[in-house]
Every structure is written in C-alpha cells, then in structure tokens.
Amino acid sequence: MIGTLAHAAPYVGYVYPNETDIPWGILIVIYPYITGLVAGAFIVSSLYHVFGLVQFKPVARFALLTAVSFMFFVPVPLLFHLGNPQRAFNAVLTPHWTSAMAAFSYVAGFYICLLLLEIWFAFRADIVALSKTTSGVLRTFYRVLTLGSDDVTPRSLAIDHKLAVILAMIGIPAAVGLHGYVGFIFGSVKAREWWSSDLMPVIFLLSAIISGVGLLIVLYVTYSKVRKVQVDDACMQGLARTMWAFLMVVLVLEGLELLEMFYKGLEVIGMVQRLIQGPIWFSMLIQWGGSIAVLTILTALIVFRTKGKSLVPWLTVSGLAMMVAVLAMRWNVVIGGEELSKTMKGLLTYYPLVFGRGGLLVVAIIFTCPFIVLWVNTRLLPPWEPDEKAAT
Amino acid sequence: MSNQDTKVGKEASDLPRRNFLRILGIGAACTGAMVSAGSLIAKEQVNESATAPPPPKIPNYDWNKHKWAFGIDATRCIGCLRCVEACKAENGVAQDAHHFRTWVERYVYLEGEDKPRIDSQSDPQNIAASGSEKEFRFDNRYKDAKVEKAFFVPKLCNHCTHPACVQVCPTGATYKTKDGVVLIDHSYCIGCEYCVQACPYGAREFNHVLGVTDKCTWCYHRITKGLLPACVEVCPVEARIFGDRNDPQSPISLFIRNNRVAVLKPETGNAPNVYYVGIDKDVS
Known part of the structure; x- marks a missing residue:
C-alpha cells in the first residue's frame, strides 16, 4: 500500500509482521490526556461546591468552565483516529456492550450534560443579570440562556445552590467514573502486557487529577496576570496541597506497580526492562523526573509556608511541569504498550508523523482548541468573584 | 414482468x-x-452477546451443520511461503511487508545458543532476498552457520472460541459465526482498531484503503462452497489441514485425534481453534 511502508515502525528482536503498523498513535495519547484534565479541573470545583473548602471559591466556577471547554474536545482525537468516522454513531446506536469502548458516548455524553447543567445553575444569577444589562445580539443570547427563568429571589437562588451541590455530588462519581473508565479501556486488554494491570484505572484517575490541578494553576495565574488582578493566596496554597496529596499517592502506586512487575519476574520482564531502557527511556525520565521534581518543590512550598509573590512562579512552574509529566505518562502507557511486542520477543519504536490525520500538527491544533473555547466561555460567562484585588 | x-x-x-x-x-x-x-x-455472557447476524444467503449452505477447525503440522512446513502469496492474491491483502492474514515464522537454534533466532517473511533481509514486497521467500542467512535445530511455523487467525477481538468491538462489526469462524462486517466497522490491540496473536491488520480492520476468514467465501482455504489448497506438503469437526472422518478431526496437538497462548482464555503439531516451547 502506498505510504504505509514509510509509517512502518522499526523494531528489534522478533515482532509479528502486522505489528509494524502501529494501531494507536499520538491521537490516542492526547485523548486520555484531555479527559484527565477535565476530571482534574472538575474535582477542584467540587472541593468547593461539595466539600465546602472555601479557599477554592476563586477558581470554582472557572474550573467548571475549564472542564466543559476541554470536555467538548475529548471525542475529537477519537474521531480523527477512526478509519470510518462517519460511522462513529454505529457505536452509539448499536453498542456492543461487551466492549469497554461501547460505553464511551454514553459516559461522555452524560458527563457533558451534567457539566452544562451544573454550569447553568452556578451561573444562573449572572446570566439573568447579563440578560438585563447587555444589548443587541448578546442580550438575545443571554435571554435564551436564562431558559425563561429570571427569578433571582433569595429563595430561588437557594434552590439553585442546592441543585448545584446535588449535581456536583453526582459529578464526582461521574468524573471519577469517566476517567477510571478510560483506564479500564487500556487495563482490560489482556493481549498487552504493559497495559493489562488492575491498577490502571486507579493510576489513570489519580494522574488525571494532578494534571487537571496543574492546568488550573497555570490557567488561573495566566488569567490573573492578563486581567491584572491578584492571585488569591489561600486558593494557590490549597491547589498546592491538593496536587501534593494526589501526586504522592500516584507516585507510590506507580512505583509499587513497577516493583511488583519486577519482583514477580514473569516471562515478559526482560522485555519490559528493555522497553524502559529503550524506546520510552526519555518519556519515562520526563514522567518520573518531572513528578519527583514537582513533589520536591511542592513539599518545600508547603513546609516553608511560601506565600504571595514567591509562591506564584514556583507553583506555576510546578503546574506546568505536572502537565508535561502526565502527558509523558500517557505516552508511556499508550505508546509504550504498543512498542512492547505481543511476541514478548521484540520491541518496536513509534515515531509520530508531523503532517497527516494522525500527525503532531493535528494533535497540536486539537489541543489548542479547548484554550480558545475556554477564553470565549470566560468572556461570555465571567467566572470571577467580585471581591478580587487589583494586582500591585 | x-x-x-x-x-x-x-x-x-x-x-x-x-x-x-x-x-x-x-x-x-x-x-x-x-x-x-x-x-x-460476566464472561459467560460474552459469547451470548456476540450473536451472529442472520446466516449468510449461500445456496446449499447451513452454518448450523459445520464446525470448522484448522491444523498446522509444523514438522511438514518447508517455508516456501506459497500460502502467504496465495492468501494475499485470494483476499486482496495489501501488497507490502506489513499486512498479512497469514505468515510463516522461522525458528533457528544455533549451536551454543539457548534462544532461537526468529524471523518471518517480512524481515527486511528476507524482503531484500526476494527483491519485492509482493513475493516472499526466506533468505539463506544460515548457510554457513552451525544449526542445531530449525523449523517453520505458519500462523493465522485462531478463530478463537472466546475471541477477545469480538469482545472489545464497540459496534459488533466483528462476530463469531455459528460454524466457528470470526468475521468482520466491513460495512459496519468504524476502524477504531481496538480489536487489533485485543488480539494476542497479532492476527489482525488494518486495511488503510477501506479504513477497516481485516483478518483471515479461513476463506469463508470458499469453504461455504465446499472448497478449501487458499493457503491449504496451495500448500505442497500438506502442512495445513482444514476441515469440519462435525465430521469425525474429516482431515482435521483425524489430525486432532491422531496427534498430540497444542494451541498458542492458551493462558489468554481465548480458546483458539488452530491446532499445532511439532512446535517448540519458544513458539508463542
């Protein structure tokens, strides 16, 4: 076939002939990554809405907008990946329920609806106010968005709040389920030694949370700089502690998983070792080096009770490093799993293309889109609290 | 009218x-x-739900009356690769070294080495020897080596009784027929390649022209007309055996009864239906 040879993955040892055409590329790396960012952002908003951790109030509504903006783009890499994307609805209309993948549209669809509902309740009072203060097309837009309810009496707002809390409470298991489910898609593939782990859903979920918190830190600081307002200290400290806690658990679990694998020393272990030292050594270094560096910085920030202007740059760098480390982790799982041959006697190396449907350029564009949508969303529904202080 | x-x-x-x-x-x-x-x-229900669509409309063929199975006598295989070429021609498989419905592996144990050296017809050196990705042959690289033991192992889809590929298909486009064959409905497959991941044998390949997964069908279009699969038909040494297990005198029934047969990777729980004779511990 024209072109396929150029894409064929090089290998060492013995691999099955069909394996050189690697099935899942970077599109499938970015898919669990984006899903994870959604789950992480949502958990932060729930920490305020459900658990009443008031320090997260400044980012609670922003986190919801972040979650929904990224959630819109979760299915996009999957559609780009499909050989016949026009048939994607076959999996929705006639789902084959023994397939972990068949539930995707239902799980994702349910979660998007839930996010939209929660956002509506969280922003309803603002929408009503905006529908009265704006003019022209915007006024019509906000009027439609009120869904005909402009009752903002204290009693009505109390009901809104109660419903938002209930939705957030449903949202937590939904977010946890959504990402645990993504882990299941990989963990349940018994043919792939590197994926087939019972810990996969747990590790996927916890790493999702840390990447989402990292994203939120970076976004919150950036938006605050652009809007020339002060970054809330208590909120930043809360985010640092949240990231520290989840990161520590992830590192311990991932470490234990590797340890168990080597301790058991099954037939595959020689190849696993060569995989870690070979095709994925650099992304493993980013994942582990990045995670340990972030944990160290966060520990120092918490121990020394760093505040204010010295906290912001350190925490922002940590957030960014966390996002990169988790992206590397997704690569290590998805691509690493495919690079370890099913023969257990060989290793492939995957090189992403730059152009083409599954290339780096497409992935970069897909990953830029949620940021643009988020910016539009924050313009339409400003999520910021009124008591913000101007930057000094 | x-x-x-x-x-x-x-x-x-x-x-x-x-x-x-x-x-x-x-x-x-x-x-x-x-x-x-x-x-x-629950695993038991996996097969229940993998219900086949209505039987194909093939004259004089009732899929309830057959139970197809395949045998490989590795002691007979000479590695001529006629089967691989016949399969590609019969089924329109991509003419390159990365897409196969069947392939042949060569295992060579050299003196003083514990592990076999393994390659298949798609090995770059073998492709160089044949001079084309449309014709296949094994090169003569062990001509001067001290070979202790060597044999060929033909591979193909195992048409498992509990196929992991069918389990993971999100649309049900791939299914198990009543007569024991795993097929793919190319008009319904969305091309997600989850099945490619799930097959422990690397038997599935992706058809980039149609955007769907492809695999060995045991030449379903031939066997339902009373013919043999193309690879079995062309094998000059009868290393490939095919038949109906419902018939106790069929070649495959005799092959399984008269030999001590093995299957590949039984620990996966997939229960493969390609039976091997003459393979070694390093074959998987």
Whole structure:
C-alpha cells in the first residue's frame, strides 16, 4: 500500500509482521490526556461546591468552565483516529456492550450534560443579570440562556445552590467514573502486557487529577496576570496541597506497580526492562523526573509556608511541569504498550508523523482548541468573584 | 414482468418495513442493554452477546451443520511461503511487508545458543532476498552457520472460541459465526482498531484503503462452497489441514485425534481453534 511502508515502525528482536503498523498513535495519547484534565479541573470545583473548602471559591466556577471547554474536545482525537468516522454513531446506536469502548458516548455524553447543567445553575444569577444589562445580539443570547427563568429571589437562588451541590455530588462519581473508565479501556486488554494491570484505572484517575490541578494553576495565574488582578493566596496554597496529596499517592502506586512487575519476574520482564531502557527511556525520565521534581518543590512550598509573590512562579512552574509529566505518562502507557511486542520477543519504536490525520500538527491544533473555547466561555460567562484585588 | 422482477420488486417494497423493524429492534436492544449493562461483564455472557447476524444467503449452505477447525503440522512446513502469496492474491491483502492474514515464522537454534533466532517473511533481509514486497521467500542467512535445530511455523487467525477481538468491538462489526469462524462486517466497522490491540496473536491488520480492520476468514467465501482455504489448497506438503469437526472422518478431526496437538497462548482464555503439531516451547 502506498505510504504505509514509510509509517512502518522499526523494531528489534522478533515482532509479528502486522505489528509494524502501529494501531494507536499520538491521537490516542492526547485523548486520555484531555479527559484527565477535565476530571482534574472538575474535582477542584467540587472541593468547593461539595466539600465546602472555601479557599477554592476563586477558581470554582472557572474550573467548571475549564472542564466543559476541554470536555467538548475529548471525542475529537477519537474521531480523527477512526478509519470510518462517519460511522462513529454505529457505536452509539448499536453498542456492543461487551466492549469497554461501547460505553464511551454514553459516559461522555452524560458527563457533558451534567457539566452544562451544573454550569447553568452556578451561573444562573449572572446570566439573568447579563440578560438585563447587555444589548443587541448578546442580550438575545443571554435571554435564551436564562431558559425563561429570571427569578433571582433569595429563595430561588437557594434552590439553585442546592441543585448545584446535588449535581456536583453526582459529578464526582461521574468524573471519577469517566476517567477510571478510560483506564479500564487500556487495563482490560489482556493481549498487552504493559497495559493489562488492575491498577490502571486507579493510576489513570489519580494522574488525571494532578494534571487537571496543574492546568488550573497555570490557567488561573495566566488569567490573573492578563486581567491584572491578584492571585488569591489561600486558593494557590490549597491547589498546592491538593496536587501534593494526589501526586504522592500516584507516585507510590506507580512505583509499587513497577516493583511488583519486577519482583514477580514473569516471562515478559526482560522485555519490559528493555522497553524502559529503550524506546520510552526519555518519556519515562520526563514522567518520573518531572513528578519527583514537582513533589520536591511542592513539599518545600508547603513546609516553608511560601506565600504571595514567591509562591506564584514556583507553583506555576510546578503546574506546568505536572502537565508535561502526565502527558509523558500517557505516552508511556499508550505508546509504550504498543512498542512492547505481543511476541514478548521484540520491541518496536513509534515515531509520530508531523503532517497527516494522525500527525503532531493535528494533535497540536486539537489541543489548542479547548484554550480558545475556554477564553470565549470566560468572556461570555465571567467566572470571577467580585471581591478580587487589583494586582500591585 | 418476469418472476425474477416480481421478486426484486417485492424485496424493494420490503426495504422500508425492514429498516423500520431494524430501528425498532435497535431501540429495544439499546434500552434493554442499558438496563442490563452492568451484568454484561460476566464472561459467560460474552459469547451470548456476540450473536451472529442472520446466516449468510449461500445456496446449499447451513452454518448450523459445520464446525470448522484448522491444523498446522509444523514438522511438514518447508517455508516456501506459497500460502502467504496465495492468501494475499485470494483476499486482496495489501501488497507490502506489513499486512498479512497469514505468515510463516522461522525458528533457528544455533549451536551454543539457548534462544532461537526468529524471523518471518517480512524481515527486511528476507524482503531484500526476494527483491519485492509482493513475493516472499526466506533468505539463506544460515548457510554457513552451525544449526542445531530449525523449523517453520505458519500462523493465522485462531478463530478463537472466546475471541477477545469480538469482545472489545464497540459496534459488533466483528462476530463469531455459528460454524466457528470470526468475521468482520466491513460495512459496519468504524476502524477504531481496538480489536487489533485485543488480539494476542497479532492476527489482525488494518486495511488503510477501506479504513477497516481485516483478518483471515479461513476463506469463508470458499469453504461455504465446499472448497478449501487458499493457503491449504496451495500448500505442497500438506502442512495445513482444514476441515469440519462435525465430521469425525474429516482431515482435521483425524489430525486432532491422531496427534498430540497444542494451541498458542492458551493462558489468554481465548480458546483458539488452530491446532499445532511439532512446535517448540519458544513458539508463542
């Protein structure tokens, strides 16, 4: 076939002939990554809405907008990946329920609806106010968005709040389920030694949370700089502690998983070792080096009770490093799993293309889109609290 | 109007009704499936739910009356690769070194080495020897080596009794037929390649032209007409054996009965239906 040879993955040892055409590329790396960012952002908003951790109030509504903006783009890499994307609805209309993948549209669809509902309740009072203060097309837009309810009496707002809390409470298991489910898609593939782990859903979920918190830190600081307002200290400290806690658990679990694998020393272990030292050594270094560096910085920030202007740059760098480390982790799982041959006697190396449907350029564009949508969303529904202080 | 025309006309008028019933069925299935989704994870139900579509309309063929199986006598295989070329020609498989419905592995144990050296026809050195990705041969690289033991192992889809590929297909485009063959409906496959991941044998390949997964069908279009799969037909040494297990005197029934057979990777629980004779511990 024209072109396929150029894409064929090089290998060492013995691999099955069909394996050189690697099935899942970077599109499938970015898919669990984006899903994870959604789950992480949502958990932060729930920490305020459900658990009443008031320090997260400044980012609670922003986190919801972040979650929904990224959630819109979760299915996009999957559609780009499909050989016949026009048939994607076959999996929705006639789902084959023994397939972990068949539930995707239902799980994702349910979660998007839930996010939209929660956002509506969280922003309803603002929408009503905006529908009265704006003019022209915007006024019509906000009027439609009120869904005909402009009752903002204290009693009505109390009901809104109660419903938002209930939705957030449903949202937590939904977010946890959504990402645990993504882990299941990989963990349940018994043919792939590197994926087939019972810990996969747990590790996927916890790493999702840390990447989402990292994203939120970076976004919150950036938006605050652009809007020339002060970054809330208590909120930043809360985010640092949240990231520290989840990161520590992830590192311990991932470490234990590797340890168990080597301790058991099954037939595959020689190849696993060569995989870690070979095709994925650099992304493993980013994942582990990045995670340990972030944990160290966060520990120092918490121990020394760093505040204010010295906290912001350190925490922002940590957030960014966390996002990169988790992206590397997704690569290590998805691509690493495919690079370890099913023969257990060989290793492939995957090189992403730059152009083409599954290339780096497409992935970069897909990953830029949620940021643009988020910016539009924050313009339409400003999520910021009124008591913000101007930057000094 | 001839009888045939009347029949065609009737079929055409049946179409909207058939579509309506299909949609109704889909709706009912969705509702039912959503309610019982949680309980569907049980392994026993995997096969139940992997129900085959209506039987193919093949004259004089009843898929309830057959149970196809395949045998490989590795002691006979000479590595001529006629099977690989016949398969590609018969089934229109991509003419390159990365897409195969069947392939042959060469295992060579050299003196003083514990592990075999393994390659297949798609090994770059073998491709260089044949000079083309449309013709296949094994090169003569061990000509001057001290070979202790060597043999060939043909591979193909195992048409498992509990196929992991069928389990993971999100649309049900790939399914197990009543006569024991795993097929793919190319008009329904969305091309997600989850099945490619799930097959422990690397038997599935992706058809980049159609955007769908492809695999060995045991030449379903031939066996349902009483012919042998192309690879079996061309094998000069009868290393490939095919037949109906419902017939105790069929070549495959005799092969399984008269030999001590093994299957590949039984620990996966997939219960493969390609039976091997003469393979070694390093074959997987």
